Each structure stands twice: as C-alpha cells, then as structure tokens.
C-alpha cells in the first residue's frame with residue numbers, strides 16, 4: 535500500500551483542478567483505478583470536489599460498493615458511472631462525471647453534434663455519443679443511481695472517450711488521471727467555441743480525423759506539454775504542494791495560501 539500515496543495526492547489535485555476550472559461545482563466527481571488491484575478504484579466520499587483532501591478518498595469495487603465494509607460516510611449517488619465504465623473499459627484507468635453547463639445543449643439539441651473544433655478539444659475524440667437514460671429506463675430522476683444504468687451508459691460510451699448524458703452532463707474516461715482531467719477541462723471549452731461559431735453562422739470547420747490523430751499521437755502523461763498544464767492547473771488551484779512525478783522529473787509546486795489548504799498542512 536506504500537506506493538498509493540502519490541495516487542491519492544493526484545486524485546486530490548484532480549478534484550481541485552476540476553473545481554477551479556469550473557468543470558464541476560458542488561456536484562461532479564473523478565476516479566482512478568487502483569494500480570495494485572484493477573478491480574477497485576479510488577474516489578472521494580460524497581463531498582464537493584473543491585473541499586476534498588486525502589482523508590476523504592475511499593476505495594470502491596467495480597460494483598460501486600466500498601471495499602471497507604465499515605465505511606459509514608455517505609458516498610456519491612452516481613458512483614456507479616465510475617464502477618461501470620472502469621469495469622467495461624479495462625484499457626482505461628480514470629473517469630470524470632460532471633454537469634458542465636457548456637456541454638448541456640449538445641446533449642439536448644439533435645441538430646448539432648459535439649465534435650472537436652479547437653486543437654485542445656481534439657482529446658475528446660472524433661465521436662461523442664449522447665446517452666439518454668429515458669431510452670431504457672423511462673422516467674427517472676435522470677441520475678445514474680445503480681449499476682444497470684451505469685452499464686447502459688458505459689455501453690453507449692463504447693470505445694469513445696466521452697459520452698454526453700442528455701439533460702444532465704457528461705462522462706469522460708482516459709488512460710490516466712492527468713489525461714481525463716485535461717480532456718474534461720477542454721471539453722466545455724470546445725463546446726463553447728462550437729456554440730459561438732454556430733452563432734456566427736455559416737459552415738462549421740471541425741478538426742479533421744487526421745488532425746485529431748496527429749494531436750493524440752505519442753501521448754505521455756509526463757511529456758513537457760502535458761505536465762505543463764497539470765502543474766499550472768494544480769498551482770492555480772492551490773495544491774501545487776501535492777505534486778509528485780513518478781518519472782523523477784522536475785516539479786514546480788508553489789507555496790499556497792488558500793484557507794482550505796490548512797486542512798492538509800499545518801503552517
């Protein structure tokens with residue numbers, strides 16, 4: 535278990551970044567598969583991502599139940615999204631679910647498909663399916679509250695990176711935490727650019743398949759480009775002090791003065 539500390543810290547960083555970048559608010563969550571046991575994953579207990587510290591992280595199995603049977607704290611109602619996607623996609627290790635407002639129109643309006651239009655939006659992939667919970671489950675509260683619903687969403691996601699959830703939000707999944715955070719930060723920005731371009735009118739120029747492939751080629755979580763964004767976002771979110779880097783590269787973590795970080799460190 536000794537090696538899990540950097541993973542847990544990264545998960546705290548991911549939560550804080552997604553909050554700071556307005557991808558999540560009081561709701562929304564991010565998970566990472568346990569590198570020592572692919573049948574479990576880490577995610578926070580039910581808490582707003584802005585407020586999460588290491589002590590809030592829990593380990594769940596791929597049916598969404600806590601590994602620690604004595605866990606008494608409330609868990610996310612929609613944790614089944616993470617369990618089902620990680621179960622269906624053994625090639626991926628990290629999932630985000632959020633309600634980012636700019637993505638919502640594309641889950642509602644049939645006229646325009648959400649696709650990459652800006653370079654940083656390329657990570658969402660060429661095809662973003664829309665999952666409608668009503669298709670299979672009729673009139674629900676529109677939340678994913680059990681494994682059957684989670685599995686149906688994972689099926690819609692298929693081999694894609696992102697699925698929009700009609701009238702609700704999105705689920706995104708990637709090989710690493712850094713990658714899923716980057717994708718989830720740029721997803722609403724890509725949606726915003728596309729929405730504004732539609733307002734200007736005329737034909738939309740999407741990124742081509744070749745451009746998307748060229749952008750994604752040779753991805754590495756610790757490449758200069760990828761790390762630069764992660765390091766920047768972590769510092770901006772006030773958690774630069776939690777940065778770790780398994781490849782031994784240089785880490786720039788600023789001292790921070792955000793009040794809520796006092797939960798991590800005694801000054």
Ligand SMILES: [Zn+2]
Nearest residue numbers: 612633702703
């Ligand atoms: Zn939700």
